[in-house]
Amino acid sequence: MTQRTERADAQRNREAVLAAADTLFAASSSPHSVSMDDIAAAAGVGKGTLFRRFGDRAGLIAAVIASRIEPLQQAVRQSQDAAGSSPRQQVLDLLDAALLFKIKNRNLMAAAEDAGLSSPYQAEHYGRWHDTLRGVLDLLPGVRDADFTAHALLAAIRADLVTHLIDDRKMPPEQLRASLAAHVENVLGPNPPPGDGHTVA
Structure with missing residues (x-):
């Protein structure tokens, strides 16, 4: 019973820490200044x-990002399965969903860069986004290198x-x-005309 209580307390503490960090980064005009003491x-x-559970500030920020992005990735998978x-x-929807996440969580992502998580290519969620996007691009005629195209997009x-x-250039x-959608259309090229031999889902 004691062991179970300790596990429950640890889980509650973890959720409280993630929620507090999420709130502080979202509200701060200078997310770089949010400290472990504040959280x-x-x-x-x-x-x-905090240090026992997450290791350091970078580990805590990575855990907050993972907790925010997992529901979004689940929704994307369910949408594709439907x-x-x-x-x-699907390419357009996937990139739009990822962009919305970046817009809503840009303070958190800025804090991640400041904490030494500046390379997105090492992050687990980047690998998932890339693999999902590459898989869909593989289905599109005319995309010669789906792996590179996924990275470029x-x-x-x-x-x-x-x-x-958003913040410096004040772009709504x-x-x-809309600019991202137009860019994606340019990268993918025109839709193949009906009856050209390609199967379009």
């Missing part, structure tokens, strides 16, 4: 608990670029989404 105080735990949309539309929604366009989010 521990907001979560009602000792700072030692069928009905063409591979081309994801580069268009890097967190630092999104932050620059809807304009950014």
